[in-house]
Amino acid sequence: MTAFVSVAPELEAANHQYAEHFTAADLPSPPSRLDPAKALGLELGDAHVIRNAGGRAVEAMRSILISQQMLGTREIIVLHHKFSDSEFRTKVRKELNEDVDHMSFLPFSDLRQSVLDDVQLLKKSPLVLNVPITGYIYDVKTGKIEQV
Amino acid sequence: MTAFVSVAPELEAANHQYAEHFTAADLPSPPSRLDPAKALGLELGDAHVIRNAGGRAVEAMRSILISQQMLGTREIIVLHHKFSDSEFRTKVRKELNEDVDHMSFLPFSDLRQSVLDDVQLLKKSPLVLNVPITGYIYDVKTGKIEQV
Numbered sequence: 044m045t046a047f048v049s050v051a052p053e054l055e056a057a058n059h060q061y062a063e064h065f066t067a068a069d070l071p072s073p074p075s076r077l078d079p080a081k082a083l084g085l086e087l088g089d090a091h092v093i094r095n096a097g098g099r100a101v102e103a104m105r106s107i108l109i110s111q112q113m114l115g116t117r118e119i120i121v122l123h124h125k126f127s128d129s130e131f132r133t134k135v136r137k138e139l140n141e142d143v144d145h146m147s148f149l150p151f152s153d154l155r156q157s158v159l160d161d162v163q164l165l166k167k168s169p170l171v172l173n174v175p176i177t178g179y180i181y182d183v184k185t186g187k188i189e190q191v
Numbered sequence: 192m193t194a195f196v197s198v199a200p201e202l203e204a205a206n207h208q209y210a211e212h213f214t215a216a217d218l219p220s221p222p223s224r225l226d227p228a229k230a231l232g233l234e235l236g237d238a239h240v241i242r243n244a245g246g247r248a249v250e251a252m253r254s255i256l257i258s259q260q261m262l263g264t265r266e267i268i269v270l271h272h273k274f275s276d277s278e279f280r281t282k283v284r285k286e287l288n289e290d291v292d293h294m295s296f297l298p299f300s301d302l303r304q305s306v307l308d309d310v311q312l313l314k315k316s317p318l319v320l321n322v323p324i325t326g327y328i329y330d331v332k333t334g335k336i337e338q339v
Contacts, residue, residue: 093242094241105243147253
């Protein structure tokens with residue numbers, strides 16, 4: 044068991060500053076309302092940013108493994124913002140005339156639970172190193188992160 | 192066939208400005224040396240950014256589909272930077288004592304070819320809309336993008 048010091052408090056302090064001057068509350072929904080680097084005070088080279096729809100861990104496993112083994116990253120921050128996909132498969136079938144029942148779109152209705160689930164998934168995976176893993180919810184209206 | 196006007200020339204112009212003032216040439220390799228928003232002149236809300244190790248399209252398919260169908264994005268930029276993984280599986284087996292032969296790590300030795308492959312994969316996929324798709328290589332030493 045190697046102990047790594049978490050940078051989470053630093054990120055939270057940086058986000059506090061960010062949220063104080065946040066002005067993007069009125070942005071329309073599409074396409075993306077989150078700039079993780081700015082929201083967490085990250086400079087180029089500070090972090091390996093992995094992004095996908097909803098911020099889901101299972102889609103990021105390959106990249107996390109590469110990040111830890113090849114880039115030497117030793118902390119994980121899970122950051123989710125709202126992603127709802129009711130009737131998404133039906134929409135795809137109608138719009139594209141394609142069946143996507145074989146694909147998992149990893150929706151979540153409970154944001155808090157989805158963060159907890161992803162943190163647990165990473166903590167339990169034998170492929171992920173024993174490093175600090177912290178989960179947050181990002182509020183696109185205020186720019187604030189809230190630890191789960 | 193719907194024609195969408197590509198924003199690629201705008202991104203290229205923004206990158207030209209970015210590269211002129213680029214100062215991160217001396218950053219050490221880990222963990223990440225690319226800020227896509229800054230490098231392409233993107234403001235919050237301009238683009239849906241999907242990121243994974245190497246920028247590979249196949250890992251991003253779920254997110255691309257969600258992005259087009261739910262967020263309404265109508266253009267794709269593929270941006271790769273160097274990612275080499277010789278003996279990566281061996282390293283994981285040694286470090287973690289875990290077998291990852293079932294996982295594809297999507298390495299590439301030829302950066303130009305990997306961009307072409309991913310652009311073609313997206314253009315041929317029945318799940319991806321017929322929108323402008325442009326591929327670039329990002330040079331971490333200069334901050335410049337080069338169209339493939």
